[in-house]
Amino acid sequence: MKKTITPTTTIERLPIYYRCLQRLNKMNVDIISSQELGDKIGIPSTQVRKDLSYYGEFGRRGVGYEVPVLLKHLRKILGLDQVWEVALVGAGNLGHALVNYGGFRKLGLKIDYVFDADPNKIGKKFAGLKIHDVSKLQEVVKENGIKVGIIVVPAEHAQSIADDLIDAGVEALWNFAPTHLKVPQEIELKDEDLSIGLISLAYHLSQD
Amino acid sequence: MKKTITPTTTIERLPIYYRCLQRLNKMNVDIISSQELGDKIGIPSTQVRKDLSYYGEFGRRGVGYEVPVLLKHLRKILGLDQVWEVALVGAGNLGHALVNYGGFRKLGLKIDYVFDADPNKIGKKFAGLKIHDVSKLQEVVKENGIKVGIIVVPAEHAQSIADDLIDAGVEALWNFAPTHLKVPQEIELKDEDLSIGLISLAYHLSQD
DNA sequence: TAGATTGTTAATCGATTAACAATC
């Protein structure tokens, strides 16, 4: 394994490889070449090999990659062999969709705690989880060693929720609020701004 | 205006500028410098200027950018001065969240038609919209000149829905199904794979 | 051995950033 910095673009492709391999594994495909794998996800074979090379040598020359072996390596690399406690703040439509999202379960990820500020929601069930009072957020995060927070609250509350989560020990944030959050450098922040996708389609259509 | 190709990264930042300027405009901020704008969204001033320069000269040297003027230009550039008919296929949780998503309304975008295959859902109301039978998809798309399709169906159905939409005249697809869609080159495709965000957080946490 | 495919180096391509002349 080399001590080079892995490009962020490579990291973003790892989950895509992982899911594709999961499907192949379920179909009892045993060996796959970088060419075939690349074709399935729409990237060149050379990029597949380069990406994997940042983490080790997982294939056999002249043969290809053993699906179960590569899968196991990727699971480890992605941290999916560990259990991450995840808290979601904001029991709205989008929060509901996320808690129920089938994609997570398949990956061994799940959301464990849901919080909201609305007294009418607190205590109610939400996709099988009890909605906690957001005033208890820090307490619950600390007690349960929650490391990942998902922010699905209105933009104007996002920063203060982020501050609270970080204060209580969360190390990674997934932010759906359409606003720029200020967080310390050591906190992992992933912005997921849903309106950008639709706007960029409108942009491309209006260019023609 | 130069005849250079605009980087895709620039295009993805345009909606962020737009939303930030909308907020500034509402706060009656009249003039903003590239430095201030960049600070607000977490990018260097030089990138703001460079990005905007692909489309024209919107600022005044020594002064900055007039918020309403820049906003107007961006609205035009992003195609938000036009009305786009949008159809969503898949009346599940995530579809519901998208139809209700406040971020779109603020931008003058909205979802107009919802489709599903479930007989129990067809005809029912869904966030204020009637759920149409997916078997009528092509018909409705053609009749109403729908140009944008949002795919929120299970992965195994995504490709055939995409084919149907394209066949009926849709030119841009926003795909939430965790699968690689094959579409003709002239079709604008934006993938929005929600599990990637969460996995990449797990990855970063497990690196430490 | 002959054919196939990996892992890696080097070349290319594209995006960001520093620097500064233009100009308000």
Add this chain to the structure above:
DNA sequence: TAGATTGTTAATCGATTAACAATC
């Protein structure tokens, strides 16, 4: 004029891709 900030060029940085030796 002096101070500020744009628009743009050129330098830098980072990611992709082509090419090929290594090797199964």
